[in-house]
Amino acid sequence: MATAQIDALTDPIEAFRLHVREWLAAHFPPSLKGKDNAMSAVEGPHENSPEEDSWQAAMGAKGWGVPTWPKEYGGGGLSRSEARVLHEEMARIGAWNPIGGMGVMMFGPTLLEYGSEAQKEEHIPAIAKGIVRWCQGYSEPGAGSDLASLQMFAEDHGDHYLVNGQKTWTSGGQWADKCFMLVRTDKTKKHEGITFLLCDMDTPGVEVKPIRLISGSSPFCETFFTDVKVSKANRVGEEGQGWTIGKRLLQHERSSLSGGGSAAGRLFAAGAPLAQIARKYIGVDEQGRIADMDLRGRIVRHEMDLRAFLLTLRRASLEAKSTQGPSAATSIMKNVGARIMQERSELLIEIRGLAGLGWEGEGFEADALKDVRSWLFGKAVSIYGGSSEIQNNVIAKRILGMLDHQ
């Protein structure tokens, strides 16, 4: 008997590991190894291949796309340690999670916490199967970092609200089936006047206009609401409770963005090391060093920053797993992740010179064309999900206990 099987006889976690291995071997198409489509949230959905369809269907049916969600709503019902085993086993064979998007990262966990039984039964299983796309109706033209100043008004009409106003930066609005959104139900109170509603994107009066970004892509939209009827059955929580629920959702967003740390780690690991690209474009001196000493120095600083960040991710996850509770290090992840991603993009451009600024067409390496778009889109990373300045406010106030200006 193999060691793993012997372990499985005595250790339930190892028994689970064997089960995971067998199931993955039966269901993950080897042709999809490493072909993670996580970027589709930014780049828009693409036609799934038959293999991708069957992989998504298998994971959806098993509930393992959302491994720790309750089984009764289509989740995997796994413990944290079982979910970790699943993650490890998937990573081992280059399998990836085909179930994603805002429903999984933010809305699902929030609805599980605050939704009614009927709402959970209606929405969670569809998210778990990856068959309904959600978008986020939060920001407005006049409410960015100061989100609570939002104005889109939902007027009480007995069994429903009549919604009028505009949302912006609606991520993936043009591809979404449904929207979770913050609306104002009381103009006399700021935070307490906000309510959390759900809306089908094909409801009459909803109009979506993609916003073209500096990177050329249009992953965000302006969304206009004109006399849109939303049933009160689609209100999550009570009237005026929207800010509390909405903030909870933002916590999920930030933790997934900093877990985006680990996604960031994967991205960095996937690309060619900067040293290799720099040696190719810049050349080396007689001692074998990258010939541009100034640029070399900055590349090395960046590389060290990246290593420090990866060690911090590891430390935060170890601390969270041990009994010491959530790590204070978590609060810095979004800002550091953003600075590293952006610095890397800037360095790539500087290393390649004008060949690193190709927009499209002939004469450029495919990687260089991809990196230029990432450079431009990457400017959003320090703005969305709470800008770096907002994150610094949060660190100063919540962690360092610095007070508000009186």
Place this chain on the structure above:
Amino acid sequence: MPVLTEEQTMLRDMAREWADKESPVTALRRMRDAAPAEFYDAAAWRAQAEMGWAGILIPEAQGGAGMGYLSLGLVLEQLGRNLAATPLAATAAATSALILGGSEAQQAEWLPRIAAGDVVAALAADEGPRFAPEKIATTVEAGRLSGTKAFVAEGDSAQLFVVAAIDGLYLVSGDEGVTRSPRKLTDSRSHAQLRFDGAPAERLAGGTDLLTEVTDRAAAALCAEMLGMAEAAFAQTNDYLKTRVQFGQVLASFQALQHRMAKMFTELELMRSVVEGALEAIDSGRGDVRQEVSLAKAVAGETLHLVSREMIQLHGGIGMTDEHDAGFYLKRARVIEAMWGNAAWHRERFARLNGY
């Protein structure tokens, strides 16, 4: 914090409590003003040895605790918080040379006495003001060592020296052929120039690689002290901003200052990760110790530099006075930043190790 054993948690908590109770910054101030010949706090060192700290690295069979570098770092971090003037780090650096390169007889002769706190030891490598292990010119002929070592930490009173010569490391003990000249630096701690004129020397096994291994361990230990210093300097600054009132507001309410503090906090979190990473790499005997130590010393050096400057600036005039502790952090910071390679030196080594 990596996941600590129960023993390590106890060690850390005990060190924290002891440092706060027995060795606040006023103890360094007292030592500076009393200026004893050894330039450390002898009574405090005795107490530290009694708690077993001098023997943290030393195997149990030789009277130590056999705990390793992460454990040593936990103690040095707590001592660093209060700038404790202790020969612990220097002694540990020399101890690591004995453990890595000492013969059975050499270990049996020295390790038990070090563990008991009876011997202060020091590592004498550099011959100039900047860390340059490739420039060592000290020679040994027929068991007699000759050369000059600059700025040896605890050189004023150490009874045992681990001395770097062209072909490797040597033990020198006793005063025959040794001339010590104090070099008073800004940190009020012990640094001495040592002149060896045919001092009797015993070779340690291993060539110049041993020097690298030992200075890496010395640097990693200092990183832990730097971590404690930076965190304490930051915490004191944060406390001050919450009490100082100008324009009818506590300074902590000004966003310009909040963001500077948030930025420093961010760097401190990264610093903790790299420092612990280096100590763990040494303990687990991994092959990437050089890289991890260079990462740690470079990041630690820059972060402590930032925090010690900001401590003065954010305290304003009071931070400029000798009466306030800020100056003590600043004056120790620059010394410890330079020891065993400053940030630029370690960035360069990191660059070469990674093909840049």
